[in-house]
Structure formats: C-alpha cells, structure tokens
Amino acid sequence: MSNDADKPDIADSDCLEAFDHLYAYLNGELNDQHKLAKIEHHLAHCRSCFSRAQMERELNQRIKQSGKAETPASLQHRLRKLLDDI
Amino acid sequence: MPEQNDIKTWFTQQIEANIHSLYAVARRLTRNNADAEDLVADSVTKAWAAIGTLDDQQRFRPWIFRILHNRFISDYRKKAVRPVEISFDEASNPSEGDDVTSVLIQQPDEFLNWWANPEQEFVNSLLGEDIMAAIERLPEAFRITVVLINIEGLSYDEAAEALNVSPGTIRSRMNRGRTLLQTALWHHAQDAGLLTEQHVRECRS
Numbered sequence: 476m477s478n479d480a481d482k483p484d485i486a487d488s489d490c491l492e493a494f495d496h497l498y499a500y501l502n503g504e505l506n507d508q509h510k511l512a513k514i515e516h517h518l519a520h521c522r523s524c525f526s527r528a529q530m531e532r533e534l535n536q537r538i539k540q541s542g543k544a545e546t547p548a549s550l551q552h553r554l555r556k557l558l559d560d561i
Numbered sequence: 562m563p564e565q566n567d568i569k570t571w572f573t574q575q576i577e578a579n580i581h582s583l584y585a586v587a588r589r590l591t592r593n594n595a596d597a598e599d600l601v602a603d604s605v606t607k608a609w610a611a612i613g614t615l616d617d618q619q620r621f622r623p624w625i626f627r628i629l630h631n632r633f634i635s636d637y638r639k640k641a642v643r644p645v646e647i648s649f650d651e652a653s654n655p656s657e658g659d660d661v662t663s664v665l666i667q668q669p670d671e672f673l674n675w676w677a678n679p680e681q682e683f684v685n686s687l688l689g690e691d692i693m694a695a696i697e698r699l700p701e702a703f704r705i706t707v708v709l710i711n712i713e714g715l716s717y718d719e720a721a722e723a724l725n726v727s728p729g730t731i732r733s734r735m736n737r738g739r740t741l742l743q744t745a746l747w748h749h750a751q752d753a754g755l756l757t758e759q760h761v762r763e764c765r766s
Binding site (some may be wrong): 495499502522526527529533534535537538539540545546547550551554557561 | 569572573576577580581584585588589594597598601602605606609662665676677678679681683684685687689690692693696707708710711712714716717732735736739742743746
C-alpha cells in the first residue's frame with residue numbers, strides 16, 4: 476500500500492502497523508512517543524495511509540456533528556420534576 | 562463531608578449539563594425515542610440512589626454512562642429495536658497482534674481496493690443520516706464504543722470505565738467498529754451512486 480499505484484496488499488507491515496494505531500492516534504490516545512513518531516513518519520511518507528487518515532479525520536468530524544440527538548421537551552420536563560422531587 | 566443539599570445541587574447541575582449526552586447515548590442504544598426517555602429517567606433515578614458510590618466527582622460522566630449502560634442491559638436490551646446489523650463474527654476474537662489483519666481480511670476485495678486510496682470527497686458526499694444509520698447498524702459493543710468516543714468525546718479510559726472493560730478492549734473495538742462502519746458507508750455509497758466513476762472503474766479493474 477505504500478505505493479498507491481499498487482493493488483492493496485494488506486500484508487504491508489508498515490501500513491498495517493499504522494492502521495492498527497490510526498484511531499488511537501486520531502483520537503489523541505497514542506501516548507507512546509516511539510509509536511507516535513513512527514506513525515507520523517509513516518503518514519508523511521505513505522500517500523495511501525495519509526489519504527485514509529485524512530478521510531478518517533473528516534469522518535470523525537461528521538460523526539460528531541451528526542450524532543447529537545435533540546433532547547425532547549417531554550424528557551427535559553420529566554427530569555426537572557424528578558430532580559425537584561429527590 | 563458536603564451537605565446533602567450541596568450534593569443535590571451539584572448532582573442536578575451535572576444532570577442538566579449532560580442531559581443531551583445521556584439522551585443521545587440512550588437513543589443510540591435503544592433505537593427508540595420513548596425507550597430512550599425512559600432509560601434516561603431510570604438512570605438518573607438510579608444514579609441519585611447510588612450517588613455515594615461516586616468516589617471522584619471528576620469521573621461523573623463515565624460513572625453515569627456506566628449506570629445507563631447497565632440499565633440498558635438489564636431492562637431494555639431485550640425489547641430494543643434491532644435492525645439488520647452488520648454481520649461480524651464476534652467469536653473470532655483475535656489477540657492484539659493480528660487484530661487489524663483479521664478485521665481487514667473479512668472485508669470485500671473491492672472495498673480494500675477503494676480503501677487503499679480513498680477519494681477525499683467521499684465523506685462530504687454522505688448525509689448525516691447516512692452516517693448515523695450506519696452507526697445504528699453496528700453490533701452493540703462497537704456502536705456504544707463509537708458513540709461514547711466519537712460523539713460524546715470520552716477518552717479510552719473513560720469509555721473503558723463506562724463499559725466495564727479494559728482500555729485495550731476499547732482500542733480493539735474502536736479499530737473493528739470503525740472498519741465495519743467504513744465498509745458499511747462504502748456499500749451505501751456504491752448503492753447510492755456516490756462513488757466517482759473513476760473509483761468504480763478502478764475497483765472493477
């Protein structure tokens with residue numbers, strides 16, 4: 476996958492390792508400095524993984540925007556009464 | 562020791578600050594508005610009754626999400642609306658080392674071709690409802706993990722506390738859940754004609 480002209484080869488160990496840590500990296504959960512440096516180096520040199528990381532970043536934003544559910548007024552009133560009564 | 566009135570005031574403030582999050586998570590678990598309302602109200606009642614078990618006020622969010630999740634499992638899961646979920650062999654629970662490979666090899670070849678070099682416009686072409694419909698079709702363990710982390714912004718440690726699993730399990734569920742989500746969105750994009758002709762050609766070549 477490092478060569479984006481190639482067919483995908485999921486046995487490419489550098490790309491697999493990058494993917495294994497990608498979500499932790501994008502979610503700010505990759506605290507191991509060695510792994511952090513390694514994935515950043517890989518993303519800077521592999522167009523395929525860079526593209527996927529960009530797509531996942533955008534998808535993170537869209538999930539966050541789309542996932543908020545409007546709380547019904549009926550529930551807000553119910554909770555207010557419940558909290559008043561406790 | 563704070564006064565009971567102080568605790569009640571603090572608890573009320575926390576509920577009011579988190580009401581939208583509690584409803585959003587309950588809605589994604591039950592997939593039903595009425596049950597989501599009942600689940601939130603039951604969880605708030607239960608949380609107040611168990612307020613003495615909250616050791617660290619800074620951990621209020623994982624604590625109350627855990628109560629809500631437990632209430633869902635004990636009282637709501639059986640009657641929850643169950644759309645056709647994305648199939649996933651939960652019995653194949655590989656070790657950390659072959660985690661990614663095992664997820665990927667279950668995906669269609671055409672998806673892997675696209676995934677190797679995805680088009681950047683893809684995400685923008687999806688409606689919010691497309692994304693949420695795909696999330697709602699994720700198996701429950703992956704769905705709740707994606708919702709807590711990617712929508713509610715919990716850390717892996719907080720999500721692990723809320724779901725009573727290890728942070729390593731959260732990490733694995735995130736990798737698997739997001740890969741399943743990606744595959745589902747790709748299928749949807751194919752069905753809806755959202756992939757560009759160039760990518761369709763490349764996938765078929």
